[in-house]
Amino acid sequence: KNQVEQSPQSLIILEGKNCTLQCNYTVSPFSxxxxxxxxxxxxxxxxxxxxxxxxxxxxxxxxATLDADTKQSSLHITASQLxxxxxxxxxxxxxxxxxxxxxxxxxxxxxP
Amino acid sequence: xxxxxxxxKFQVLKTGQSMTLQCAQDMNHEYMSWYRQDPGMGLRLxxxxxxxxxTDQGEVPNGYNVSRSTTEDFPLRLLSAAxxxxxxxxCASSSYAGTENSPLHFGNGTRLTVT
Numbered sequence: 762k763n764q765v766e767q768s769p770q771s772l773i774i775l776e777g778k779n780c781t782l783q784c785n786y787t788v789s790p791f792s793x794x795x796x797x798x799x800x801x802x803x804x805x806x807x808x809x810x811x812x813x814x815x816x817x818x819x820x821x822x823x824x825a826t827l828d829a830d831t832k833q834s835s836l837h838i839t840a841s842q843l844x845x846x847x848x849x850x851x852x853x854x855x856x857x858x859x860x861x862x863x864x865x866x867x868x869x870x871x872x873p
Numbered sequence: 874x875x876x877x878x879x880x881x882k883f884q885v886l887k888t889g890q891s892m893t894l895q896c897a898q899d900m901n902h903e904y905m906s907w908y909r910q911d912p913g914m915g916l917r918l919x920x921x922x923x924x925x926x927x928t929d930q931g932e933v934p935n936g937y938n939v940s941r942s943t944t945e946d947f948p949l950r951l952l953s954a955a956x957x958x959x960x961x962x963x964c965a966s967s968s969y970a971g972t973e974n975s976p977l978h979f980g981n982g983t984r985l986t987v988t
Contacts, residue, residue, distance in 0.1 A: 765915065793974060804877070804963050804979030805916075812974070850915070859904070859923070861977070863915030 763788045765864035767851050773870045778841055782867045784834040784851030792856040796825050796836050799848045799866070808836070808849075841871045875899050879964050879980035886954040886987045894949040894983050896964030902978070904967045905947040906931070907939065909960040910982070916963065922947055954987045961985070 765786045774780050786794070793812045797805035809818045813829040822839045838845055851864040880895045898905065906921035908931075918931030922941040936958060938950040947966075951958060962983045967975040 795976065802981070804965070804981045805977075806979070807976035810974050810976060859906075859921060861918070863917075865913055865915045 763853075763855070763862050765851055765853050765862045767849075767864040767867050769867060770865075771868040771870070773872060774841055776841060776843060776871055776873050780838050780841060780869065782836045782838075782849050782851075782869070784836070784864060786832050786834070786851070786853045786862070786864075788832075788853040788855060788862050790856035791829065791832075792854040792858075794825075794827055794834050795852040795854065795861075796823070796834075797850040797852060799850060801847070805850055838869075843871050843873065845869060846871045877964055877966055877978050877980035879962075879983050881983060882981070884983060884985050886951070886985065888954060888956060888987060890954050892951050892954070894951075894962055894964075894985075896947045896949065896980060897945050898947075898964075898966040898978070899945065900966065900968070900978065901944060902966035902968050903944070904975070905941065906965050906977075907937070907947070907949045908963045908965065909933065910963060911960050919949065919962075951985075954985075956987045959985060959987045 768783045795810045796808040799805040809825040811827045818825050824837045827834045848866040848868045850866045853862045877898045903924050907919040908916040910916050917933045920939040922928045928939050964980045965977040
């Protein structure tokens with residue numbers, strides 16, 4: 762079954778600290794993996810899109826990694842800010858298809 | 874820069890009522906889609922369209938209809954609302970349906986409650 766699992770479900774960190782969110786997937790055939798940020802009451806916003814040949818991709822303080830062999834991805838947030846408080850959603854796109862498989866997200870709270 | 878606009882933001886319906894959720898995008902995107910987001914679950918695809926006049930079902934289409942008469946608009950119709958349709962609905966679009974690396978652009982959602 763095509764699935765995307767994220768951990769942890771929720772996370773609390775202090776402002777200025779780093780954190781890493783995990784995503785494991787069992788999706789085949791694989792096309793690309795995406796990370797989205799969703800602020801409360803808003804729609805998701807794209808952070809990165811990675812194909813199987815890309816190991817690392819950065820977007821400001823956000824760095825995503827992908828290991829296509831182990832089917833794992835991580836999103837590392839550096840020097841967290843209060844505005845990073847949001848849900849982070851991992852999404853895998855199937856090859857030759859419009860189908861996207863969404864994880865249920867990690868809810869991050871950054872405290873002052 | 875409007876992007877994807879959804880209306881209304883909030884809606885309360887009684888069981889059996891019908892309504893239309895509106896979605897419009899101003900980016901000339903070919904691909905448009907509707908998702909529902911429920912607590913503890915990933916977004917689930919309801920219906921999608923790869924261009925004007927073309928629509929197809931997603932994984933949870935029952936109880937919903939769509940049409941795509943123009944590139945810009947993709948309304949979602951609830952035929953006879955049920956409490957199980959209480960959810961947050963998101964419309965999303967992307968530039969070219971066949972482009973593998975096109976990001977989805979989401980609206981800010983419609984929160985629907987069916988009593």
